[in-house]
Each structure stands twice: as C-alpha cells, then as structure tokens.
Amino acid sequence: MLEHIPTKSDLIEAHQRILPFIHKTPVYTSSWFDSLAGKNCYFKGEHLQKTGAFKARGAMNAVLVNDAEGKAYGFLTHSSGNHGAALAWAASQIGAKAYIVMPDNAPKTKIAAVEQYGGIITFCAPTLDAREATADQVQKETGAVFIHPYDNYDIIAGQATATIELLEAQPNLELLFVPVGGGGLLSGAALANQYFGNAKVIGCEPENANDAYQSFQAGKRIPVQNPDTIADGLRTSLGTRNFEIIQQYVHEIITASEDELKQAWRFTTSRLKQLVEPSAAAGLAVALKHGVGTSGIILCGGNMDLDPFV
C-alpha cells in the first residue's frame, strides 16, 4: 500500500497491474464541439469503463496491491456512488469478498449494481457519521481492508491511468479538463500530466459544490455541506491526500453553473450519442468557456438514473 505521493514508476506499475482487467477506453472527437469550443478536443470515454466509470481503475489497483489480505478478509468501503460498485467488481475479479456500506436512501440502481458484482451491503443512516461508524463496525467484525473512495494513494495511482492513456493517444495536449469531486480523478490526472504530459490541468467543478475552488483559493481545505447539483458524483469534498497533490500540480479550478452543466450533458448525449452521467459533463462545460489549444476532456462515468425517460 502506497504511503507517499505516487511517483512516475508507481503510476507505470499501477497501469501494468490493472491492464489485464480494465478497458482501454476509446477517445472521441467532435468537429461540431470543436467549432463551439474553439479548440481541438479529445474526449476520454470512461463511461465505457468496466462498471461504467473510471472508479474501476483505482479500485482494481487497490485490490491488487492488497491482494493477499483482501483474499483472506475481504475489502470494505462506504459509498453511495460508483466506488462501491467498482470495489465490489474489483474484489470479485480476484475472488475476494467486498463489504459495501451504503446509505439506506441510495438509489436503487446503485444498490443493484453493487449486488450484481456480489458486494455484501450493510445499510446505514444517510449521514457521514453513520457511514463511518458502520464501516468501523464492519471492519472490526470482518478484518476487511478498508479502501477509501479517493483519499488513498493506490486509488489515486489507479485513477491516473485514465490520463496516461489519454496522453498516449494525444501526447501534445495543452489543456486538460478534469471533473473534481473528492479529487481522486483530478489528483491522478495532475500526477500523470506532471510525469507524462505538459498540459495546463484544470479542475472542473459545479458552482453549487465549489469546495475545491474555495480550498484552492484559500490554500486550505474548506469542505461544503450538502451541496445541491445535478452532478451527483461531484458533491463530495476534497480528500487530504487529493488536495495536497492538487495544490502542487493543478493549475486552476473553474466552476460551471447548473445551466452550463445541463447544456454540456445535453451536447454529449444528443451529439456524441454517448450516455454520460451529469458529473461527466463538467469537463465539457468548462472547456466550452475556457482557453485555446488542444484539449483533453475526461468523460468520467455513465451511471445515471433513467427513470425520467422510461
């Protein structure tokens, strides 16, 4: 288990480690979007990743790093979102158990995803305190290896591999637009760019959940309480390890309004015909209004509630 900011070789090793399990996701372009945004854009399609989100990368890396202990005692996390399903999936790849603590108001689709991958769910009250207390309890009972959704260097190294692949496909990116919630994807992207690229790294955040923006400006973590945004994957506040890396290697945090997020989501679905979750629209929303130059945009996931439609 990594106890330091991942080095260049840590990222390379993480990538080699997970490659037999994950998808090398496609990179999309759209001449129509390019003309709107005024730059050449490359979209990294992590909505087509295993489990429907980049989270499979970090979870798989953390599971493989803790392989022996995990097989003996299982893995554990608390998550209302994609990380729970990703950890359940990753654990199942090596025949290990996964204990997932979920709030009892979690969307049915998220519960179904965890169950599908064989995750063992413990429900708790929908507060952070209840989640942590319940996870502690499960940990004591099982001895399972706790894998934090983002504040964990093995997770960060795993998430970095999405950007490594994007830079392999487009080595000369000048701008890199990355959604930021807890900061797992953004801190990983910033490290990958530091070691393998030369882009300006821009964290893309909902205006309504702008703790990363505020923290980045203030030079200290300022969590937000119960933010309300359609980008449900970005409601989380930054982790300490993530913030440490973001302070050093990210160049700017830019926020997008709810209208800008909706417009960007609408573009992705109606033009690219790709179903991404609203969080994945954050990169596009910011790309539409910032900067010139060859740009990479990470479409971070594709898990969303389809009930409004059918």
Next chain:
Amino acid sequence: MLEHIPTKSDLIEAHQRILPFIHKTPVYTSSWFDSLAGKNCYFKGEHLQKTGAFKARGAMNAVLVNDAEGKAYGFLTHSSGNHGAALAWAASQIGAKAYIVMPDNAPKTKIAAVEQYGGIITFCAPTLDAREATADQVQKETGAVFIHPYDNYDIIAGQATATIELLEAQPNLELLFVPVGGGGLLSGAALANQYFGNAKVIGCEPENANDAYQSFQAGKRIPVQNPDTIADGLRTSLGTRNFEIIQQYVHEIITASEDELKQAWRFTTSRLKQLVEPSAAAGLAVALKHGVGTSGIILCGGNMDLDPFV
C-alpha cells in the same frame, strides 16, 4: 433512378457511391446481453451515423443518383422525422437545396436538425393529406426532385448498405433483427442478406403499430391509423415497394410490447451507454425473446427528445 428491385450490383454501386460521405459505423457486443438473450449478438450502431440515423445512407444515395437534376432544382420530401434531416444533410453535401415539408406540430429538435443542415422548411397541417398536398405545391413551384422517405428503390438500396457492412463484420449471422416502420431499412436489410448473407431476417415492430405484422400475415398491405407507441420512428405503415420486397425476402415479423421496448431501450442506454431512440430498441426487444444463433441487431438511430432529463 432505380425502377426495379435493386440487384446485387445495384447494392454494391450504392455502397461505393455513398462511402465517401457516410460513416462506417461500429459494431458493438455485450456479454451481459448475450447471456440474457441466449445468443451471440452484434449491434450495428447506426445512431452514430451522419445525422444520427441510418436514413443518411438512403438519402445520400438518392441525392447522388439524382445529382444533376437536384443541383438544378433541389430536392423535396415530407417528413416529421429523421428522413427530413437526412435529405437536407445529403443535399448540402453536393451544394443542392432541400425543401422539407413538415407538420406544424413537429418536435422542435427535428425542426432544428433540418434547419442546421440548411433545409428549407414549409410547414403544413399534421395530416398525411396536407403533407402530400403541400409537397405537390412545393414541387410545382420549384421543380424539385421528390425523394420519398422509404417507398423508393434508391432509398432502399442505400439503407441496405448498413446490413452489407454488418455482414462484412460478421459474415455468419444466423438471425438478423431489423426494426420496421415504413420498411425502408427492413427491405434493404432483406435484400442485402439475400445477396451477401444467409440469415433468417426478422422484422421487429411495436405491437401498437403492427401493420407490417398484419400485412405480412394477410398477404396484402393493411395500414394502421395513428398508432401510439414510444417507438415514434416505427409509427409509419409499409410502402408498396417495401412490402413487395419484405414478402419475398423477410422470414418473419415479430412484435414487441411497449414494456418490452422500454426494457430494451433501458438496456441499451444503461449497459451499452449508447443513446439510441426508442425505435432502435425494437430489434433488441425481439432478440431477447426469439431464437438461438449468432445474431445481428440494427440500432437504427439516436435522435430523441432529451427534455425529460434536463
């Protein structure tokens, strides 16, 4: 302009003619769907075609066949759906005008698509009589070449090219599931399979708009009036040229209920992460309940109203 059922060489020529303009769309697989359906399935992604639907193929072929007259007088059709946008796009590729007669209650997104490709819209009352009368009027005023949405052999030859490409990718298809509305796609698929494949061809139709099923059983065209189904692209009744081909070369028509269509649409968006229109789910819905064997399924288009979401 073809005046007979397209021959094998007619299809090959149509494909060569349109290849510089259209996308060779990708073919998807899903191990999860395969286990549900009990067969190996190959999805032809025509939602990623130019203009977001297979209609670009037929329209481009008809435009190129009528190139000289079209450049002089323009092209004309009546359409509330994807064919109008496809014809406007195809005409714009050779610098010709496109006159599109649309009902005045057409969805805003469909109107916007026609306008985006430079189509010249004439609105009319939302009845078939009004459409045809208005199209006649525009034809008299402009001398434009009328291109029927499906009851036209050049259109049929163009639509056949989607199946030619699917058979190139998977020559040994045993079953071919094709949505049927006016019958342009299905009659084209049946011809392509007759000349290049050896599959059982199954037309897939909403139970609520089952004129193809009824006509196929009765051996004569039995149009439906104002059918109500979420598969809006399949509300049309069969054309005469289409029915003639379908009677000869299609093996079976199978209907899907609204619930089956919704479930299949939900699968495509939530699992494949591909935004298809509900009509495109008809092939999946029928594939889920019929037959065993290597199967091709045409995802016919991806243009749908996103308003319920954003």
